[in-house]
Amino acid sequence: MLSGKTALVTGGSRGIGRAIAIDLAKNGADVAVNYSGNEEKANEVVKEIESLGRKAFAIRANVANADEVNSMVNEVIERFGRLDILVNNAGITKDNLLMRMKESEWDDVININLKGVFNCTKAVTRQMMKQRSGRIINIASIVGIAGNAGQANYVAAKAGIIGLTKTTAKELAGRNITVNAVAPGFISTDMTDQLPEQIRNEMLKQIPLGRFGEPNDIANMVTFIASDKSSYMTGQTLCLDGGMVMY
Amino acid sequence: MADVLERVTKIIVDRLGVDESEVKLESSFKDDLGADSLDVVELVMELEDEFGMEISDEEAEQIVTVGDAVNYIQSKL
Ligand SMILES: NC(=O)c1ccc[n+]([C@@H]2O[C@H](COP(=O)([O-])OP(=O)(O)OC[C@H]3O[C@@H](n4cnc5c(N)ncnc54)[C@H](OP(=O)(O)O)[C@@H]3O)[C@@H](O)[C@H]2O)c1
Numbered sequence: 401m402l403s404g405k406t407a408l409v410t411g412g413s414r415g416i417g418r419a420i421a422i423d424l425a426k427n428g429a430d431v432a433v434n435y436s437g438n439e440e441k442a443n444e445v446v447k448e449i450e451s452l453g454r455k456a457f458a459i460r461a462n463v464a465n466a467d468e469v470n471s472m473v474n475e476v477i478e479r480f481g482r483l484d485i486l487v488n489n490a491g492i493t494k495d496n497l498l499m500r501m502k503e504s505e506w507d508d509v510i511n512i513n514l515k516g517v518f519n520c521t522k523a524v525t526r527q528m529m530k531q532r533s534g535r536i537i538n539i540a541s542i543v544g545i546a547g548n549a550g551q552a553n554y555v556a557a558k559a560g561i562i563g564l565t566k567t568t569a570k571e572l573a574g575r576n577i578t579v580n581a582v583a584p585g586f587i588s589t590d591m592t593d594q595l596p597e598q599i600r601n602e603m604l605k606q607i608p609l610g611r612f613g614e615p616n617d618i619a620n621m622v623t624f625i626a627s628d629k630s631s632y633m634t635g636q637t638l639c640l641d642g643g644m645v646m647y
Numbered sequence: 648m649a650d651v652l653e654r655v656t657k658i659i660v661d662r663l664g665v666d667e668s669e670v671k672l673e674s675s676f677k678d679d680l681g682a683d684s685l686d687v688v689e690l691v692m693e694l695e696d697e698f699g700m701e702i703s704d705e706e707a708e709q710i711v712t713v714g715d716a717v718n719y720i721q722s723k724l
Pocket of ligand 1: 411412417461492539542583587589
């Protein structure tokens with residue numbers, strides 16, 4: 401489905417990003433695996449992709465830093481010769497009640513989760529415009545639509561991503577570049593493993609399909625969006641949340 | 648000058664699909680040659696590649712007419 405295509409997945413070393421990187425490769429793409437601190441985990445993903453017969457390499461960059469992002473994107477284009485798919489997946493949480501939230505907690509989450517998407521998107525558009533094709537896929541969150549107590553910074557960033565997705569989609573549609581977002585619900589990863597048992601049980605009650613999502617539930621959709629099969633869709637946010645939010 | 652103008656004209660004709668005779672030094676990309684903002688961004692990208700130079704966002708904003716582009720490139724060569 402994706403043979404001959406190349407992808408950059410931010411935060412590809414763990415969790416959802418890891419599953420996305422591997423699934424894109426399973427479907428034929430070569431993949432650059434971005435990480436920020438966990439080189440070992442990123443290299444494991446690279447090995448797994450190589451064992452599938454695809455090309456891959458790990459590349460460090462803090463997505464919040466425009467200079468680091470620009471050199472990363474340049475290196476990916478140099479090594480692969482083209483760039484067809486960008487998956488903006490890197491993200492963190494620093495949860496706190498609004499009244500207790502420190503300025504640094506707000507800034508860190510906005511800078512990595514929202515500005516990071518802007519930095520990476522801006523950096524790849526030149527190449528995609530030249531190619532007259534491209535897929536930009538942003539990992540938002542269901543809470544960016546529904547809100548969530550204790551996550552003012554994270555929710556603002558994720559809602560921001562949804563708006564950014566629509567605007568970028570409009571700006572780049574004429575160049576055959578589509579921009580869409582996926583909004584996961586509760587997916588089992590390191591990020592959600594941190595939550596207390598009691599909160600996890602409460603969450604489960606709100607999921608009509610009666611289970612937490614797996615990283616692959618997200619990866620399958622990302623692979624579809626990355627493929628030519630999604631070519632008439634742009635500016636959309638698709639909720640993959642077991643039915644938690646319906647609108 | 649002639650050479651730069653010729654190369655710039657060729658890129659404009661290719662990219663905007665206008666007739667060569669329409670491309671004059673005083674032609675504005677947006678008002679006379681039918682370019683939208685994104686077309687201008689793309690033209691600047693192609694000029695960067697053609698002439699092997701980097702044009703900053705601030706400088707690119709000053710390029711409104713064909714003459715602006717030619718003068719800018721000439722000053723950097
Ligand atoms: N899990 C969920 O339930 C859920 C729900 C909705 C949305 N999401 C979103 O899905 C995305 C992935 O989440 P996850 O659960 O897979 O998280 P995770 O397991 O904590 O993994 C986060 C990934 O992001 C990378 N990363 C963190 N900060 C970075 C930075 N500054 N620059 C570059 N990379 C950075 C990490 O790299 P290192 O390994 O180097 O640290 C890691 O690969 C996030 O955007 C998250 O908001 C998750």
